[in-house]
Amino acid sequence: MRRKNVNIRPYGNSTNKQITLESASIMQIIGNCKPVALLIVVVMWCIAFTSAQPGFLSIDCGGLLNRTDPETNITWVTDDNYIRGSGIRENINNATSPFYLQSARVFPYPTNKSCFEIPLTPNIPHLLRLWFNAGNFNGLQQIPRFDLSYETTDMLSMGQVRFEQMPAWGERVLVSSGNVVYVCLIRKSDEDNLFISAIELRTLEKGMYDVVKPGQWLRLLLRTDAGANSASRYPNDRFDRQWNSSSTGGAENVQVKYSISIDNAKNLPPNPVMQTALVSNSDIMSFSLPQYRTPERIKSFVLFLYFAEIETYNASEPRIFHLSMNNVTRVHNITLQGDFSARELELESETPDNYFALQKNSFSTRGPTINAFEYYILLLTHTLTFPADAQALATLKQRFNIKDWVSDPCFVVAWDGIQCMNISSTVRVAEIDLSRRNLTGTIPPSLGQMTELVQISFDGNNLSGAFPNLSSLTKLERLYLQNNNLSGTIPDWLSELENLKELDIANNNFSGVIPQRLLDKQHSLKINYSGNYYLCMRKGECIPSSSGGYKLKVILGVVVSGFGIIGLAILIGALIYRKKIFKRRNPNKIPNYSEVLVPSISKSRAFSLDEIKIATEDFSHNIGQGGFGFVFWGKLRDEKQIAVKIDLLSRVHHKNLVALLGYCNESRDLMLIYEYMPGSSLNHRLYGKFLLHNFVSLLEWKIRLKIALDAAQGLEYLHVGCTPKIIHRDVKTANILLDANFNAKLADFGLSRVATDDEASHVVTDVKGTAGYLDPNTHMLTDKSDVYSFGVVLLEIICGRRPVDFKQSEEKIDLVKWVAQHFERVKDSEEVLKTVDKELLEDDNLKSIISVIKLAMKCIVEEPSCRPGMSEVVMEIKRAMKYENDSAASTL
DSSP states (O other), X not given: OOOEEXXXXXXXXXXXXXXXXXXXXXXXXXXHSOHHHHHHHHHHHHHHHHTOOTTEEEEETTOSSOEEOTTTOOEEEESTTTEESOOEEEEOOOTTSOGGGSEEEEEOTTXXXXXXXXXXXTTSOEEEEEEEOOOSTTSSSSOOOEXXXXXXXXXXXXXXXXXXSSSEEEEEEEOOSSSEEEEEEEOOOSSSOEEEOEEEXXXXXXXXXXXXXXXXXXXXXXXXXXXXXXXXXTTTSTTOOOBEEEOOTTEEEEEOOSOOBOTTSTTOOOHHHHTEEXXXXXXXXXXXXXXXOOSSOEEEEEEEEEXXXXXXXXXXXXXXXXXXXXXXXXXXXXXXXXXOBOEEEEEEESSOOSEEEEEEOTTOSSOOEEOEEEEEEEEEOOOOBOHHHHHHHHHHHHHHXXXXXXXXXXXXXXXXXXXXEEETTEEEEEEEEOTTSOOXXXXXXXXXXXXXXXXXXXXXXXXXXOOOOOTTOTXXXXXXXXXXXXEEOOOGGGGGOTTOOXXXXXXXXXXXXXXXXXXXXXTTOEEEOTTOTEEESSTTXXXXXXXXXXXXXXXXXXXXXXXXXXXXXXXXXXXXXXXXHHHHHOTTOOOOGGGOOOOOGGGSOOOXXXXXXXHTTTTTOEEEEEXXXXXXXXXXXXXXXXXXXXXXXGGOOOTTBOOEEEEEOSSSSOEEEEOOOTTOBHHHXXXXXXXXXXXXXXXXXXXHHHHHHHHHHHHHIIIIISSSOEEOSOOOGGGEEEOTTOOEEEOOOTTOEXXXXXXXXXXXXXXXXXXXXXXXXXXXXXHHHHHHHHHHHHHHHHHOSOSBOTTSOGGGSBHHHHHHHHHHHXXXXXXXXXXXXXXXXXXXXXXXXXXXXXXXXHHTOSSGGGSOOHHHHHHHHHHHHHHHHHHHHHTO
């Protein structure tokens, strides 16, 4: 134990006489004035009382209306302007609690981190108090448990929420160089919901609790008004600190009415608190101190003690005493004099103390006394994200207006799309994934500051401009920039990134020649640069471009005077229709497709994107919409009117969707050409089919989970990344194809359908799909129908059996019903695991499997609106993969 900051505050001149005179003057005026003047004085007094709470912010979390506490006159506001996220309001049926504890803001599963943004005054100490009053949020009669984080400029801190009784509260004192503090609730268990009832912020005076500074916090353990009969706070304490009453055996509660000067006590203990004291009738008086185990970074334990002599006695009867902590004397010969002035004592220890004691000096004729004390933990900030990384992400946040990124990027729960790692004593950003966020603008060069980046993904946005110089990213392994509007040439510095293994820049506007050194690395570097019309492999083969590249792939057809791609599309549809009619009428006769004349594409010319934008006035004249895209009217420079159709499906590109490479119509059958997937389908892999004369072994759980994630991400792209969204309508294991490395892609868009705005809630009414995967609500198929089908796929992956299998016993024929029976009968692990593929039942993956079972059951609920969206499904599968990875790591 060390001794530090042992400061005895000296006596000072009392100013309380002036306060007393002011009060007396007001009473005298009231006594002498006329009735009108009396009314004015009363009104002014009320106004003064109403405005007596500057620097107060009181937030009623989950409350519906702003209200004023009739007992304290403190105004409470709703949390609508301070919450980061949504959550739900929950009523607490407890009439004995204050109104601000009769509601709560609740964040149900799967929300992992939700924050409140609380404004601060920079470089001024603040008291921050949180209230919790639990309801039956999780359907169980138990109090939820979770973690808290406090995050402000250059300061991060953690706290555990482990309640023994309700309501409960916790308090901190902080000084920030910034103007906001984030109070965040962090999930620790899937079963426990996050909740909070109230937040109070009180601005203190500069100089109070001067042990606190940016980078250090105080966490309250105990605040005691010695000798008081009841607890007190505002208005007795103008800073609204909550003081608990205390008494002890062998001591007398003493209270006085005259004022005590507090001006020379830095922490300004309130006068009503200093007007009470415990005075010992014996030689010693001791007080227990609370013990607390915390994951926070502790610097020390701080005890503030407040003394004032409130008894009158002769100078020949001195009161002198010592102060000891855990039987070690810390302060000798504390002497109090009767000038009614407060004295403050501050003690700091590196280790916690169990108690402190006041013991009478041998020369003293009176026992020790104390008026009040406070006990705190002094906390240090947790490790912040490396400054260069944080600054670069701040630039990204500002450029792309990412509103859900708050405070530190990596603390506890990393920002959405960010992966972090610990390197020595520093936290660095390893991955950035901002795919399919509808981002526009350019990629900021500040990314080059993040020298530990391993992966960057901006797939599926609307980014433009040229490559920023990222040559400093020597550890970069994967760079995904496909499906954007990026232009310019491919920089040579990419070939200098020795760790680069994957580069995908497909479907952009890049032009010029691919650097030879980059091509030479194709044995160690996987490159995809398809879909860049003006990009070539060798000099002299490039199509000239004066405008820096065109988005020619967006414009799939321009119909000029009845010719072009729209005519071709209509003709193909007519051919298919004719074929159906022909087969119906002539089942034995084979049609001669060689006699069908298709308009020659060579008779149509190519138009640049700029030319089409001018003709259509930037696509401002929408004249129709088909199943797969929009049609716009336009006029060329030669006054010819045109119709431009933008085919949405042709612009669908994603790493987890099988790519449509083209079509052939030169034979009697119309053929579609897709990329080859050598790993066959998930259906084949699950059920042990023969493929190329080699038996396909059963898949281990980790691989199944990876396949599920890939397929979910492909479906998420169709639902979220495409505008308008696309409904697949035939999600099944046979349409999930695998490459040689078990990377999965969603295939077969034969039944897919675009969902327009008008169809958002009722996309299709004609039933399509495969038995066993069909949504029971077949009258109204939406994107949630795809979610249902994907839930069935998850059950197949887990259970290792088909959705409908007549070889099974009667209760097992329908996979969904069979699993649901076990899931609903007894919601515990042992019952549900009876349905799991026996090949998967290993001790180190049960948590991951159970989480996926729960997810599958959410996907197949009967009411579509209660099913999760695919973005939530993707997030949950990633969580299951983390369980799996954590389990694997723990066995090493």
